[in-house]
Amino acid sequence: MTDQPSEPALRLPAYRREAGVHPALNSPEYRSTGLRSPQQPPVVLPHLLTEVTGPLFGHDRVAQHDDDLTRQYPGEPIGQRITVTGRVLDGDGRPIPDALVEVWQANASGRYRHIVDQWPGPLDPNFGGCGRVVTDSNGNYTFTTIKPGAYPWGNHPNAWRPAHIHFSLFGRAFTQRLITQMYFPGDPLFPLDPIMNSVRDEKARLRMVSTYDHELTRENWSLGFRWDIVLRGRDATPFEDEADDD
Amino acid sequence: MTEPASPRRLGLTPSQTVGPFLAIALPWDDGEWVVPEGTPGAVRISGRLFDGAEAVIPDGIVETWQADAEGRFVHPDDPRGTTDPTPAGFRGFGRSATDEEGRWSVFTVVPGRLPTPDGATEAPHLDVSVFARGLLDRVVTRIYFPDDPANDTDPVLSRIDPARRATLVATTVDGGLGFDVHLQGEHETVFFDL
Numbered sequence: 001m002t003d004q005p006s007e008p009a010l011r012l013p014a015y016r017r018e019a020g021v022h023p024a025l026n027s028p029e030y031r032s033t034g035l036r037s038p039q040q041p042p043v044v045l046p047h048l049l050t051e052v053t054g055p056l057f058g059h060d061r062v063a064q065h066d067d068d069l070t071r072q073y074p075g076e077p078i079g080q081r082i083t084v085t086g087r088v089l090d091g092d093g094r095p096i097p098d099a100l101v102e103v104w105q106a107n108a109s110g111r112y113r114h115i116v117d118q119w120p121g122p123l124d125p126n127f128g129g130c131g132r133v134v135t136d137s138n139g140n141y142t143f144t145t146i147k148p149g150a151y152p153w154g155n156h157p158n159a160w161r162p163a164h165i166h167f168s169l170f171g172r173a174f175t176q177r178l179i180t181q182m183y184f185p186g187d188p189l190f191p192l193d194p195i196m197n198s199v200r201d202e203k204a205r206l207r208m209v210s211t212y213d214h215e216l217t218r219e220n221w222s223l224g225f226r227w228d229i230v231l232r233g234r235d236a237t238p239f240e241d242e243a244d245d246d
Numbered sequence: 247m248t249e250p251a252s253p254r255r256l257g258l259t260p261s262q263t264v265g266p267f268l269a270i271a272l273p274w275d276d277g278e279w280v281v282p283e284g285t286p287g288a289v290r291i292s293g294r295l296f297d298g299a300e301a302v303i304p305d306g307i308v309e310t311w312q313a314d315a316e317g318r319f320v321h322p323d324d325p326r327g328t329t330d331p332t333p334a335g336f337r338g339f340g341r342s343a344t345d346e347e348g349r350w351s352v353f354t355v356v357p358g359r360l361p362t363p364d365g366a367t368e369a370p371h372l373d374v375s376v377f378a379r380g381l382l383d384r385v386v387t388r389i390y391f392p393d394d395p396a397n398d399t400d401p402v403l404s405r406i407d408p409a410r411r412a413t414l415v416a417t418t419v420d421g422g423l424g425f426d427v428h429l430q431g432e433h434e435t436v437f438f439d440l
Contacts, residue, residue, distance in 0.1 A: 034298075034380075038434055040436070042437045043439065046386060048362050048368060049324055049368070116269060117266075172321075180259055186273055195262060195263060230259045231259070
């Protein structure tokens with residue numbers, strides 16, 4: 001106890017700003033960016049209290065079968081049953097535990113259960129295409145689904161999106177929020193896809209591609225794919241340096 | 247498992263667009279309720295999302311994040327933080343997909359002022375992420391509150407070009423506050439490099 005009650009000095013983490021990873025908002029090959037990308041340069045926002053904090057959603061947001069998209073309807077969906085697993089880490093390799101991961105995808109024929117998706121791929125009465133999981137104490141997530149199909153879109157003549165699963169991640173701070181897509185290895189549509197190729201750096205682009213993992217493949221049941229997700233890391237702070245001295 | 251002695255630097259996972267079908271997954275039944283319905287003193291903040299041709303965007307989603315009414319966060323990185331936010335039931339996070347008119351809406355309280363590490367004071371604000379088909383990464387902006395005297399000395403708002411500053415301040419409208427987001431064009435909202 002001190003007789004001068006005062007707030008302790010405010011020390012906040014700072015998240016690294018890394019250029020050259022995320023796509024440019026104005027990417028003309030993806031036509032919809034044309035009228036939706038800002039033209040003014042963004043203003044640098046310091047990392048203050050609102051930015052270094054964020055919603056910490058956990059198991060309260062997840063219901064039974066949210067981690068198994070093959071068990072959400074009375075029957076089993078058509079398609080190749082797969083398990084997708086990986087770790088959610090920050091840019092320094094620290095696992096991000098207890099973090100909500102939301103996923104959505106097309107069915108095996110490449111059709112989304114959405115009113116606007118009307119191409120003649122069949123809907124599957126036993127597949128909704130949405131899931132939610134929470135990372136464990138080591139940042140691991142796992143869900144079961146079926147492999148989505150490729151689908152056509154109107155961006156350019158005979159345009160097809162490579163098969164992908166959408167991922168939404170909160171991390172631990174507003175700075176770490178990320179929505180992205182996971183792709184499957186060896187897809188011949190990769191070089192033709194303006195959305196994937198909006199990530200100009202090849203190494204960064206390939207970080208969106210999962211790997212086939214035979215260890216995860218279950219005999220007579222499902223194929224396994226592994227995909228780690230890396231959210232922003234922190235700059236070292238004096239406080240952390242002290243903590244590392246022991 | 248033990249933490250590595252010297253953490254290894256990993257490459258970030260790039261962002262990709264939410265695409266046109268986010269509505270099957272991201273909207274939550276309780277998304278707009280940052281505070282419970284009926285909370286005294288709460289305000290509805292609502293607005294529309296526009297593209298560069300002033301057309302409404304019906305396939306976007308707006309997320310908000312903010313301090314509670316006392317200016318505290320339920321979070322370990324707020325050293326003054328709280329486990330008992332004000333008012334009761336405060337969640338801090340709001341999420342609202344845009345409708346056919348491009349409209350989104352959250353129900354919340356005005357957050358408290360915030361201290362900064364160098365001794366300044368931030369005016370009440372919400373951090374906002376906007377996602378949509380055609381946005382390869384989220385865009386980030388802030389909502390400030392009209393007629394708050396702290397706006398004039400806010401360390402972020404006061405450094406914005408005065409001609410564009412108003413794009414970050416909500417307006418008083420019937421039933422609460424209004425905040426339109428223009429992704430492009432003459433009325434383009436100020437967006438931040440986070």
